[in-house]
Amino acid sequence: MKRLLGLLRHGQGLRHLPVVYSAFAANPLRLTFSGLRGGPVDVSRDHCPVSLRPLILGLRLPETIVQPPSQLTLEISEANAKPITLARIELGLQGTVPLMKDSLHLFRTTRSWNRTAPPIARWVRYVLAWQHARDAVRRGDRLLMSAADLRALNAYYISARPVYLVGVSHDKLVNLFPMDLVAPLGSGDFVLALRATSPAIDVIEASRRIAMSGAPAAYMRAIYELGAQHRRTTIDLDALGFSVTRSRLFGLPVLAGAGLVRELSVQTLHRIGSHVLFVCRVEDEQGHTEAQLAHVSAMYAERLTRMKQPYQALTDT
Numbered sequence: 001m002k003r004l005l006g007l008l009r010h011g012q013g014l015r016h017l018p019v020v021y022s023a024f025a026a027n028p029l030r031l032t033f034s035g036l037r038g039g040p041v042d043v044s045r046d047h048c049p050v051s052l053r054p055l056i057l058g059l060r061l062p063e064t065i066v067q068p069p070s071q072l073t074l075e076i077s078e079a080n081a082k083p084i085t086l087a088r089i090e091l092g093l094q095g096t097v098p099l100m101k102d103s104l105h106l107f108r109t110t111r112s113w114n115r116t117a118p119p120i121a122r123w124v125r126y127v128l129a130w131q132h133a134r135d136a137v138r139r140g141d142r143l144l145m146s147a148a149d150l151r152a153l154n155a156y157y158i159s160a161r162p163v164y165l166v167g168v169s170h171d172k173l174v175n176l177f178p179m180d181l182v183a184p185l186g187s188g189d190f191v192l193a194l195r196a197t198s199p200a201i202d203v204i205e206a207s208r209r210i211a212m213s214g215a216p217a218a219y220m221r222a223i224y225e226l227g228a229q230h231r232r233t234t235i236d237l238d239a240l241g242f243s244v245t246r247s248r249l250f251g252l253p254v255l256a257g258a259g260l261v262r263e264l265s266v267q268t269l270h271r272i273g274s275h276v277l278f279v280c281r282v283e284d285e286q287g288h289t290e291a292q293l294a295h296v297s298a299m300y301a302e303r304l305t306r307m308k309q310p311y312q313a314l315t316d317t
Contacts, residue, residue, distance in 0.1 A: 013128025014154040017301045020217045020312040021294035024160035027309075029086070030079040031159060033059055035072035043074070048183035048191050049156065050106055051273025055149035056094060057156065058104045058277070060185045072107065076158050086300065087114045087155035097270055097279065101187040104279075106272065112152040117299040125299065126151060142197070143274060160296040163215040163223065164262075166192070167244075167253035168200050170207040173234045175200045176244065176253045178215055178223050180295050181275070190264055190282050193275040199233045201276050204266060210280060211252035214260035214289025220314055223293060249284040259289035 031047055034040045046060035057074065072091040077083040091107035098104075114122060130147040137144070145153070161180040168175050177200065181193040192210070194201060204210060215223050222241030237244045243256035249263045264280035271277075293314070304311055 013125030013132065014150050015298040016154070016157050016295040017298040018217075018220055018314040019160065019294050019296050019301065020314065021160060021162045021292040022290070023311040024294060024296060025162075028079055029159050030077050030083060032075045032077065033061070033072070034075060044079075045184075046186045047074075047159075048104075048185070048193070049153075049181045050104075050193050050277050051275045052153070052195075053143055053145050053149065053274040055109045055145070055152050056273055057089075057091070057107050057109065058097070058191065059107065060099060060102055060187055061105045062102050074107075074156075076155065084115075086116050086158050086303075087112065089113075089152050089155055097277065098268070099185065099187040099189045099279065100281075104185070104189075104191070109149065109152040109156075111148070112155045114151065114155045114158075114297075114299065116158060116297065116303040122299070129154075143195075154297050154299065157295060157297040158300040160294045163293040163295065165213040165215050165223065165226070165255055166194075166200075167211040167213070167247070168203045168207065168209070169252050170203045173203050174237060174253060175203060175232065175235055176237065176240070177226050182212070184282075188281070189267075190262070190280045192264075192278045192280065193272075194278065196271060196274055196276050197231075199231070204278065205269065208266040209250045209252060210264040210266065210278070211247040211250060211254050212260075212262045212264065213255035214287075215293045216255070216259060216289055217291045217293045217312075217314055219255075220293055247284075248286070258287050260287045260292075261285070 031044045032040050033043045043059045048058045050056040050058045074089045076087045077085045090111040092110050094106040094108045096103040096105050129150045133147040163180045166179050184190050244253050245256040247254045247263050254261045263284040265283050266278050266280050268279045
């Protein structure tokens with residue numbers, strides 16, 4: 001009863017579940033962009049989140065695209081012979097960001113539909129999300145996402161997002177923090193969207209360098225504790241709950257071990273909504289993180305459970 005009262009008061013119906021990424025990487029979904037005069041475009045490997053308030057998604061598309069009169073939509077479906085549409089997000093074009101090849105087109109989400117949960121369960125969660133958004137100011141949530149954006153974001157997170165530890169340094173300032181608003185693009189660019197209030201933005205602007213480590217699922221608790229580093233100017237690397245070393249090319253803080261390390265040079269940055277988008281080039285990459293932490297829509301994870309499709313959920317206990 002206490003938990004029920006807490007839900008009614010604070011909401012939080014649309015959770016993103018921590019999972020091991022490998023099962024989702026092995027069974028990828030198809031993301032299709034529709035509404036263009038030339039027909040649908042598969043953007044499964046060419047999408048990224050750009051801003052959370054307002055919710056803006058980036059899709060890599062040819063530079064010649066123009067806003068057509070028909071409705072623009074992003075559909076998320078199972079990638080099999082008879083695909084089932086799991087979610088649909090309506091989009092409105094907001095602008096473009098140049099890439100090495102083509103452009104990253106920025107789309108504001110306008111409406112969304114999610115079919116991964118039964119109607120009653122889905123609408124209960126939507127009511128809780130509305131309450132969560134309404135309570136944001138009293139709760140001290142500075143992001144203040146709308147209920148509609150929370151619904152669209154949850155639909156977008158049907159496509160699981162792997163988590164990375166991002167290491168930055170300049171002069172005497174050093175930081176290491178987790179991110180999942182990152183993505184490789186088919187153009188060869190790598191993009192990251194960091195909240196505009198993060199002190200790390202000044203460090204990245206000054207150094208123009210970033211190092212990323214794959215975040216191991218086994219370190220989930222310590223990684224979540226690092227989330228507070230987004231608000232700090234610099235940290236003590238020796239006080240972390242795991243071993244840290246320096247990257248091979250730039251000497252930035254990365255997770256010690258044989259996991260993935262990717263070093264990036266920042267080409268351009270763009271302030272968009274609540275976040276700053278960094279468009280980067282991969283300068284060095286080595287290793288692989290076997291059991292990487294990721295986030296996925298809890299409603300979609302529950303659908304996989306009902307369909308008896310295996311995946312590994314994580315608990316912070």
